[in-house]
Amino acid sequence: MSRVLGLVGSGAGGVEDLLPRVTQPLQADGWTVAVTLTPTAGRWLDENGGRAEIKEAIGTLDLPVVVFPRVNAAHARHPSWETHIDALRRAGVRLVYGDDVWPLHEPRSAPGRYLPWSAVLSVVNAAVPPPG
Template identity: 30%
Template sequence: MTTLYVFCSAAPPVFDVLRVVRNAQARGWDVCLGLTPTAARWLAPQLPALEKATGRPVRSEYKMPGDPDVWPPADVILVAPVTFNTLNQWALGVTSTFVVGVVAEGIGKDVPIVAMPCANAAYVRHPQFGRSLETLREAGVNVLFGPGGFEPNRPGEGRPEAFPWSLALDAVDSVVSSAP
């Protein structure tokens, strides 16, 4: 079975991640779930169900040096929803969190990565956002933003139920099926 790491930041669509995990598993993926620290706090009541669904610990922190890894290596990584903060940290190489550290290293290991930002229109007007998208795309990350991906809402008008999770999973399938 092919291993998919699903990494989520703290944006409202994260509350639907159990359904996403199950959908990915229905597509044949062995799913490992990683969360930013804030996303882990938001999902604290769901963590037992998420661990049961994946059969593995949900990770939000680095392991101790020398400890064995509890996950198999990733064949592909999906980073969604990826917030303004996490996206910019990743593009800048600021690896202070487990999720950002793994995806930053994933670029260097040539692990296929799909990312779908979730940021409102005010955040995306910040000049660093566009630079970060460009940096990640130049590094080979398949960033689903704009037409055919996530399209930002005005501040305060989010529609987490409309987050295009299926597009993200389709992109993961496509990236892996087109890999050499």
């Protein structure tokens, strides 16, 4: 049985890398990958009920959820940011987050930065080991 990944890509940048750096490597390892691309994930989720689906995924027993919050230092300074991160961790969400994988920079101060796709893939593969 194939491992399945539901992947949501937003307009936050990096979508152009999803095929070569995420989807194709996972497919080469036997994954089935279902990709949803949105210009702005927040608006799309509001309009299409996706937030409820994500909340359901987080609350579903034995369903691993991996999140890479592509944020900058300004986002992380928001007063509720750490509360949100802590809530995701308590819910068992595997976060690809921290200075070791995505050091935070001020807005627009790190152009051309590569996203930590290898770290994302490592967490996804660890969350759903190969069948056997």
